[in-house]
Amino acid sequence: MTVNSLPNLDAYWMPFTANRQFKQAPRLLARAEGMYYWTDSGRKVLDGVAGLWCVNAGHARSKIVQAIQAQAAEMDYAPPFQMGHSKAFELADRVTQLTPAGLNRVFFTNSGSEAVDTALKIALAYQRVRGQASRTRLIGRERGYHGVNFGGISVGGMVANRKMFGTLMAGVDHIRHTHDPARNAFSVGQPAHGAELADDLERLVALHDASTIAAVIVEPVAGSTGVLVPPQGYLQRLREICDRHGILLIFDEVITGFGRTGQPFAAQTFGVTPDIMTTAKGITNGCAPMGAVFVKQEIHDAFMNGPEHLIELFHGYTYSAHPLACAAGLGTLDTYADEGLLTRASELQDHFAALVHSLRDAPNVIDIRNIGLVGGIELAPRPGEPGKRAFDVFLDCYDKGVLIRTTGDTIALSPPLIIERTQIEQIVDTLRGAISRVA
Numbered sequence: 214m215t216v217n218s219l220p221n222l223d224a225y226w227m228p229f230t231a232n233r234q235f236k237q238a239p240r241l242l243a244r245a246e247g248m249y250y251w252t253d254s255g256r257k258v259l260d261g262v263a264g265l266w267c268v269n270a271g272h273a274r275s276k277i278v279q280a281i282q283a284q285a286a287e288m289d290y291a292p293p294f295q296m297g298h299s300k301a302f303e304l305a306d307r308v309t310q311l312t313p314a315g316l317n318r319v320f321f322t323n324s325g326s327e328a329v330d331t332a333l334k335i336a337l338a339y340q341r342v343r344g345q346a347s348r349t350r351l352i353g354r355e356r357g358y359h360g361v362n363f364g365g366i367s368v369g370g371m372v373a374n375r376k377m378f379g380t381l382m383a384g385v386d387h388i389r390h391t392h393d394p395a396r397n398a399f400s401v402g403q404p405a406h407g408a409e410l411a412d413d414l415e416r417l418v419a420l421h422d423a424s425t426i427a428a429v430i431v432e433p434v435a436g437s438t439g440v441l442v443p444p445q446g447y448l449q450r451l452r453e454i455c456d457r458h459g460i461l462l463i464f465d466e467v468i469t470g471f472g473r474t475g476q477p478f479a480a481q482t483f484g485v486t487p488d489i490m491t492t493a494k495g496i497t498n499g500c501a502p503m504g505a506v507f508v509k510q511e512i513h514d515a516f517m518n519g520p521e522h523l524i525e526l527f528h529g530y531t532y533s534a535h536p537l538a539c540a541a542g543l544g545t546l547d548t549y550a551d552e553g554l555l556t557r558a559s560e561l562q563d564h565f566a567a568l569v570h571s572l573r574d575a576p577n578v579i580d581i582r583n584i585g586l587v588g589g590i591e592l593a594p595r596p597g598e599p600g601k602r603a604f605d606v607f608l609d610c611y612d613k614g615v616l617i618r619t620t621g622d623t624i625a626l627s628p629p630l631i632i633e634r635t636q637i638e639q640i641v642d643t644l645r646g647a648i649s650r651v652a
């Protein structure tokens with residue numbers, strides 16, 4: 214389809230999009246393969262963001278495509294309540310071989326937002342089944358992003374995602390975020406300063422008492438708020454405080470899962486194991502909607518009591534472990550394994566870091582952050598127009614054939630893990646030009 218035969222754009226209310234701006238100058242993608250998209254007018258665009266942090270193995274991978282096609286022909290749907298199908302068990306078995314030690318039970322959802330709300334519910338229910346029913350409070354972190362459902366925005370800490378939606382969940386509090394440009398600007402990898410920010414959890418324990426707190430949820434690397442890499446020692450300290458007070462630690466690995474930071478999961482990259490871990494996106498390479506919540510076996514086992522004919526957890530979705538998503542997940546894990554993709558970011562990260570940090574001298578760049586194959590380039594906002602400078606850079610890059618993402622005035626890069634070194638160079642060169650042109 215060419216731009217001359219655009220569909221009517223009115224009816225579709227687009228998510229997280231400046232609808233009016235988009236509809237004046239639509240950016241329509243029509244095809245994808247490997248590292249590239251092609252627009253509806255046939256223009257080739259290098260994917261610098263793995264779609265939306267999800268297409269980790271690149272686009273249109275044959276094993277995934279074939280798995281989905283074969284599954285659609287064989288069995289389109291199977292009810293997940295009181296029934297099963299073998300690919301759900303196979304995927305659960307295989308994916309739990311990649312997760313950090315002990316996180317060997319998995320509950321399937323259809324998105325990261327659902328994974329987060331599922332994790333929060335499991336945390337609350339677990340405290341109850343283990344006899345700690347007073348632990349009803351959930352703790353998130355300022356600037357956190359945990360999807361868009363009510364649980365997720367309640368523990369989340371991005372004001373625009375919260376302020377329109379009433380009073381949110383009761384009984385939620387937040388620890389401080391870790392962004393500290395005064396001490397950490399232009400850190401390569403994990404910033405040196407800020408481990409002590411984890412002690413903010415002690416402040417909330419002192420305020421509320423540990424006996425009222427069920428769980429703390431954080432992203433190991435905060436993505437949507439603008440790429441905040443955890444300070445050295447911070448996650449370890451958070452783990453210690455949780456252990457001291459019997460508080461569950463939840464890592465939201467929706468973007469960090471499946472190879473983004475150089476290991477299959479960020480928990481492994483940073484050497485800190487949570488009690489519960491949420492994932493989505495890369496589990497199916499973005500090819501079918503799916504999320505997954507991994508829990509320690511003792512959490513799962515705590516529910517396995519009472520009469521055996523009774524449902525143990527009153528939670529689940531019509532499309533939990535959907536056959537097409539499970540097939541996509543299995544094809545994805547095959548592709549990751551065949552090509553060593555879940556650790557490829559660790560091979561590329563030094564090259565990636567050097568190039569991304571080479572933008573330090575470009576106009577208006579006030580900070581650069583990176584880990585694995587994630588980069589954040591923060592620009593000074595134009596006075597009175599927050600977000601506009603970075604958005605203009607996004608438009609300029611797209612025009613020049615590179616897809617990036619912006620959040621506020623931070624440019625986020627998270628390319629597919631199959632990226633070649635020359636393609637990293639292309640992304641950074643295009644960005645440099647765009648940042649200079651936009652000024």
Ligand SMILES: Cc1ncc(COP(=O)(O)O)c(C=O)c1O
Pocket residue numbers: 323324325326327329358359360361432436437465466467468493494
């Ligand atoms: C850390 C984190 N959690 C949750 C989500 C929500 O995932 P979804 O958009 O699949 O609901 C995202 C999405 O980017 C995310 O980055």
